[in-house]
Structures are given as C-alpha cells and as structure tokens.
Amino acid sequence: MTSRILNSFQFNLFQQILAMEGLDLTENIREVFELRIQRFAIRHRLRLDQLPYLLKEDETLRIALAESLIIHESYFYREYHHFNAMIHHILPKRATCPARPISILSAGCASGEEAYSIRICILEALPHLNPYIEITGMDRSEQMIHAARTGHYSIYALREIPDHLVEKYFIRETSDLFSPKPDIRKGINFFQSDLLKESLNKKAYDIIFCRNVMMYLTTGAREKLKCNFESSLKPGGRGVSF
Ligand SMILES: C[S@@+](CC[C@H](N)C(=O)[O-])C[C@H]1O[C@@H](n2cnc3c(N)ncnc32)[C@H](O)[C@@H]1O
Numbered sequence: 001m002t003s004r005i006l007n008s009f010q011f012n013l014f015q016q017i018l019a020m021e022g023l024d025l026t027e028n029i030r031e032v033f034e035l036r037i038q039r040f041a042i043r044h045r046l047r048l049d050q051l052p053y054l055l056k057e058d059e060t061l062r063i064a065l066a067e068s069l070i071i072h073e074s075y076f077y078r079e080y081h082h083f084n085a086m087i088h089h090i091l092p093k094r095a096t097c098p099a100r101p102i103s104i105l106s107a108g109c110a111s112g113e114e115a116y117s118i119r120i121c122i123l124e125a126l127p128h129l130n131p132y133i134e135i136t137g138m139d140r141s142e143q144m145i146h147a148a149r150t151g152h153y154s155i156y157a158l159r160e161i162p163d164h165l166v167e168k169y170f171i172r173e174t175s176d177l178f179s180p181k182p183d184i185r186k187g188i189n190f191f192q193s194d195l196l197k198e199s200l201n202k203k204a205y206d207i208i209f210c211r212n213v214m215m216y217l218t219t220g221a222r223e224k225l226k227c228n229f230e231s232s233l234k235p236g237g238r239g240v241s242f
Helices: 008-019 027-043 051-057 059-069 080-094 113-125 127-132 142-150 163-169 219-232
Strands: 102-107 133-139 170-172 177-180 188-192 205-209 233-240
Touching: 008 027, 008 051, 008 059, 027 051, 027 059, 051 059, 080 113, 080 205, 080 233, 102 113, 102 219, 113 127, 113 133, 113 163, 113 188, 127 133, 133 142, 142 188, 163 170, 205 219, 219 233
Parallel strands: 102 133, 102 205, 133 188, 205 233
Antiparallel strands: 170 177
C-alpha cells in the first residue's frame, strides 16, 4: 500500500474546495495533486490540515492554489491539424469581399504559443487575409499573460515548427532563446481573464480555440465555459476543440 499525503476525507475536502474554482481533482492523478498541495502549503508556511478551512474563506489563496495545480505547458504548432482545419476549411468560408475584420480567440492561451502559431499559419497560407485578422489570447494566470506579452521562448517550445519558419518569423536572442518578430506580434492582444468568472463579449469572435483546457475542469465548469463561448461566437462562427 502506498502512503498518502492526504487521507480520503482531506482529499475530498480539497476536491470540493477546488471545484469552487472549476477545477476537477481527478482520482487518477491524485498523487500528483497531493504533492503539489503539500508543496503549496510549505511555500505558504501553512499547515496541511488547516489549509482547506483557510481556502474556503480566502478566494485569493484558493486561486493561487488552483494556479499551482494547473499545467501551463504549451508549444508552437501543437496539434497542427487544428490549425490546418482553420486555414483550409474555416477561414476561407469566413472571408468576405470587401473583407471585414476576423476575430480569433485563443482561450486558455498559456504563454502565447497558440496565438502566435495562429498568426504564423495565416501568414503562410492566407497572407492576403492577414491584415484583417485580430487575435486575442486570454488566460486566468497573470504570470502566463506576462510571459505571452514578453514572448521569450526556448528552443523546446519551437520543436514542432519547421526550421525555415523559425528562421523566418523569430529573432534568435541567445543560443536557446527566441522571440517572435514584430510583424507576428502585431494585432495580437493578451488579457488576463478567468473565463469561468467573466463573460466574453456577445458575438465577438469568428473562431475560438480552446485546447487542453477543459480536461482540468469539472463537468459543471465545462458546461459553463461552452455556454460562454457559444454566446460569444458570431453567427456561423466556429469553436476548435471545445
Ligand atoms: C495546458 S495549457 C494549454 C495552452 C494552449 N491552449 C495549448 O493547447 O497549448 C491550459 C491553460 O488554460 C488556462 N485556464 C484554465 N482554466 C482557465 C479559465 N477558467 N480561464 C482562463 N484560462 C484558463 C490555464 O491557466 C493554462 O494556462
């Protein structure tokens, strides 16, 4: 039998409290969650047995714990088939003449790789549409939004992009650090927003990407997020990977 950091009662309490932030602490990676909760308690000099009661009352502390449990991993050209669908099937149908702005949302954008990938794909496949494309990245994490705006990426984050595109669209800052060139950054805005707590503007987006976000959420939170997205899509707009 493996020794647990939290007993079942305690783990259950954490599950209930983090569900208030929409997070689903699934049993199948319980050990990972327990370790992270323990580290969080040590970092904040709090007793593990007191933590649930403090979290119940203190939203800031709860959000901080939720932040430390979510994985913010992202990389350029991740699951490329979604970008492929955008450039070959979705965008050509959205383009009108005379052209009107086309708004794309990267919901749960982490450190910005998805938003910048969208821009690169459009520049490569549909350059004539590029001036009309506005991209917004949103994430609940202040730290991630700061990283997205700053835009410094390790070579590991670029592993899926063909070399000639790295050459074309990135500035090499050091041997392992790259940043997107100014023409990629133009027309991309990043905002901190908890998509479960704040409503999006109605009929604001032609396309919404929400990838690798829902898997951390409770069923209720997923439904809420989907409703939020559906009302913010323009007529005929498309969601990618809800
Ligand atoms: C694993 S990353 C995925 C990044 C990117 N979409 C991708 O597929 O590469 C998940 C991101 O979703 C964000 N997230 C989770 N719940 C959110 C919410 N309610 N509102 C906004 N962002 C959220 C997290 O902060 C995290 O940065």
